[in-house]
Structure formats: C-alpha cells, structure tokens
Amino acid sequence: MTEQLRLGPVAAVETTPDIGVRGAPAFPLGRGSGLDRHVLLDLQRQERAIARKYYEIGQMIRWKYVVATLAGFGVWASLFPLTMLDVVPLWAALVVSYLITTAGYITAHEAMHSTIGRKGTKAWFWNELTGQLSMIPLMFPFSIARVTHLQHHRFPNDPVRDPDYPDSAPNLRAALWKAWLNRQPGKTAQAHHIKRVLLEEVATPEAKAALKQTALIQLAGTLFFIGMALAGYAMEVAMVWWLPRWLGLIHTHVFFSWETHYPHEGRGRYDNTRIFRSSVGSFLSMWIEFHLIHHLYPNIPMHLTKQAYFEMKPVLEARGVDCSAH
DSSP states (O other), rough: OEEEEOOSSSOEEEEEEOGGTTTOOOOSSSSGGGOOOHHHHHHHHHHHHHHHHHHHHHHHHHHEEEEEEEEHHHHHHHHHHHHHTSSSOOOHHHHHHHHHHHHHHHHHHHHHOOSSSOSSSTTTHHHHHHHHHHTTTOOOTHOOOOOOOHHHHTTTTTTOOOTGGGGGOHHHHHHHHHHHTTTSSSSSSSHHHHHHHIIIOOOOOHHHHHHHHHHHHHHHHHHHHHHHHHOOHHHHHHHHIIHHHHHHHHHHHIIIIIHHTOOOOOOOOOTTOBBBBTTHHHTTTTTTTBBHHHHTTTTTTTTGHHHHHHHHHHHHHHHTTOOTTO
C-alpha cells in the first residue's frame, strides 16, 4: 500500500515500503539481488535524498500546472464559437483539441497526487480546479480518475485489483486494438472491470460516488452532443470534442498505461513499471519514458522525472534496475 514518507518540515513524498531494508532483497534480479541490508539502507537514503530535492523544486513551480490548465481549457472552450463562426477551420480545431485533451491528462494527473496542493491547505482549491477542468475534454470526472489511478498505484499489474490491467497487450498493434475495444459497450469493456474494482476492491463511499458522477457527466456530455447536432453544428462538436476525446482516450490508455507497464508482469517496487525510450522523445511523450521514477515517488512532477532519473540512475543500477534504455 502507498504510504506517506516524511521528509522533514516540507510536505511528504509518496512512496511504498522498501522490503529491502527489512532483510529481503529489494529487487529479485540483477546486481541488486546480492546486496545486504546495510547497503540497501544506504541506497534507499540516497534515493530519498534525490527524491526530496525534486519534490521541493516541484513545489516552487507547481503553479505552472494551474496556469497551463486555465489557458488550455480557455483555448479548448473557445474552439466551439470559433469553429461555428468559421474563424478556425475544423481540421485545425481537431489538432488543437486533441493536443489539449491529451496534455490535460498530465495536469489532472498532478492533481490526482495532490502535487499542486494538499487537502487542508490554501492550494487545495487550485489542485481540485486543475483536476476538474483538465478532465472535461475527456468527459471523464476527476473523482473517478483519481480513485482509479491511486488504486492502480497500490496494485500495479494485478489482474484483479488494478483498474488499468485491461490495457495489457502483447504488442503495440494489439494495445491499439484493445484500447478501442475497451471503449465499446459490452461486458468485456474496461468500464465493467473498473466498476467491479471500485465496488468490490476499493468499496469506499468516494468510489461509489465517483461511479454516479461518471454516469451523470457522460449523460450530460451526450446530451450536449445531441443538442449541438440538432442545432446544426454536428461537425463542429464532432471535431472539437467528440473525435478528440476518442483519440485522447486511446492515446492515454496506450501510451500512458500500456507502454509504461508492458509486459504487465512485475508487481514489486522496482519492476512494476519500466524505463524505456519513446520514439517521439521525452517532451512529446510527456516524460512517461521515466515512469519508474513516478511510481517510486509520485509527488515528483512528471516533467521533473527525467532529471530525477539521471541523478538517481547509479542508485537504481546498483539495485539491479534495467537502465539500458537511457
């Protein structure tokens, strides 16, 4: 289970218990398998010192996520009247909306981990606003995005308890096809897996409320689509919201879920995700290449995971982590 690691007077960095300091190997393969308890403890201290550094840097620039969210949502909302007035061509609106929809998941993701502000602080309002606005283009409420994502962090790659496990596939082509099938109605859709996980595995009032909010949000969105079509703006709403939403959903499930956890087998602290090289580079992949850093320390902002990785790389290699991709 995820716990909060106290790092002095500053706020906490999320982590998971390191079984290595209790006498068992921290990583079952590679160079880390033969390290004794004292070496593992020293490596853990080095690792946490680096994590603390980048967490504190993230705290100084966390408001950039709020600004990016407000600006992105403003541009996205303006595409509706701009396309209806023929100011912006539909093809351009599709591209811009798709980019905003996809990038919005990253800003929402920071809010899921309360990176922008923790409950009980003045920044909590901005944390929640960032999460709520970022998820609107995906027509997916922030409440269910947060509860499913945090459940994923607790049980990554668990076929029963991980809400993202249906994204697993043997290769990219299969992952793309599965991402499409998982969005379709029917008992094999990912929505049914998520519903079962929330009701049976999470089973909290927040999880149940999130399911109800999802139904209401998606009903409201569908009614908006129908209303726009009846008013004569079917192409506008399709190119600004409907199609970019579908592309964004497939993108996030394939490149933010499948690719980061392939082959979806490891469940340990250092093998439940991986370090890999994206064909589009770190910036365009939104730094998901360094997803292991995120799972180790979720409160390090995504855009700082690359820097944190390269500083932490010698420690990870000593533990036996495969760092050959970078």
